[in-house]
């Protein structure tokens with residue numbers, strides 16, 4: 040049996056088990072993937088200070104994120120089409136997060152619906168919102184999240200238009216997925232994946248079916264494309280803030296100026312994010328943007344971080360630069376693609392252990408004390 044002890048191992052297995060069009064949808068970034076690789080190289084470049092002869096026999100990784108207790112400072116982030124990476128992917132990931140004691144955030148463009156996930160879990164989960172042209176439908180989604188007892192709404196703001204991942208059209212990835220001959224042949228060599236998806240609850244966007252059935256004469260793909268709204272502004276954030284009574288996170292902030300405005304409009308948290316290098320290409324890495332945003336908002340708002348997090352070391356670096364918690368995208372998706380729900384759990388275990396060891400070797404006993412002192416200047 041293969042020994043799996045890194046996110047890279049899970050990625051390699053996922054690459055073998057998931058059809059190429061889906062694997063590359065997860066793995067790749069927009070345009071020339073400059074931002075995608077910068078997210079990683081800038082994280083890798085940070086150096087820890089090794090500290091010695093400190094009693095590290097009792098450590099705490101426990102964090103409070105948006106008022107909720109979390110066993111470690113990590114959130115399973117919103118990613119579209121999890122249910123096509125593995126059948127019922129959203130439910131598997133939500134359950135793994137629940138068992139681990141960390142938050143799970145469901146995407147607007149998930150395969151399993153808000154209600155499916157609600158039914159399959161006991162712990163309240165977060166919901167991520169894309170603002171669509173049909174503001175009525177957008178607000179219906181907000182209300183559905185409230186009805187499902189979601190305590191946190193995460194509004195994503197870095198996708199007024201979609202960046203092009205060049206591999207997707209080349210792989211024949213359509214929304215919803217279209218079966219080409221090449222894809223069909225590929226699927227024949229991925230029987231585990233095919234079985235899991237074929238026996239999953241759904242294969243279309245679970246949260247959006249009602250809106251689609253209300254429209255006539257347009258395909259689902261045309262409908263979805265036409266729904267992403269390039270005219271989203273700060274006014275929409277105000278409207279969502281006014282409607283949503285729970286905690287509100289704004290995801291996709293890179294500039295201190297925007298961060299200050301998010302705080303002024305009453306958000307409880309923001310995510311420093313460039314959508315995992317899937318949107319603006321040639322932008323800064325998220326880890327390089329993090330300190331400026333943290334300094335700009337101070338303690339008026341929690342700052343979460345994502346982009347390139349593949350290990351506990353990466354999580355500790357983000358904490359050291361002021362993040363309240365990291366958000367994982369691809370790392371847990373590799374686990375999901377490799378081994379389903381067990382793979383997500385394994386990804387969380389690997390990252391948790393790496394975090395614990397890195398804390399010990401930098402002399403950090405409580406994750407809440409992690410600060411810039413852990414890194415070389």
Ligand SMILES: Cc1cc2nc3c(=O)[nH]c(=O)nc-3n(C[C@H](O)[C@H](O)[C@H](O)COP(=O)(O)O)c2cc1C
Pocket residue numbers: 064065066078116117118119146147148167195290312313314315316317345346347348366367368369370
């Ligand atoms: C396959 C995939 C789908 C994604 N879908 C969404 C989404 O539906 N909503 C959203 O806000 N962010 C989405 N993201 C962005 C992630 O939430 C997160 O910002 C990003 O993955 C972090 O970078 P990392 O993958 O390097 O960890 C997606 C990312 C991936 C990889």
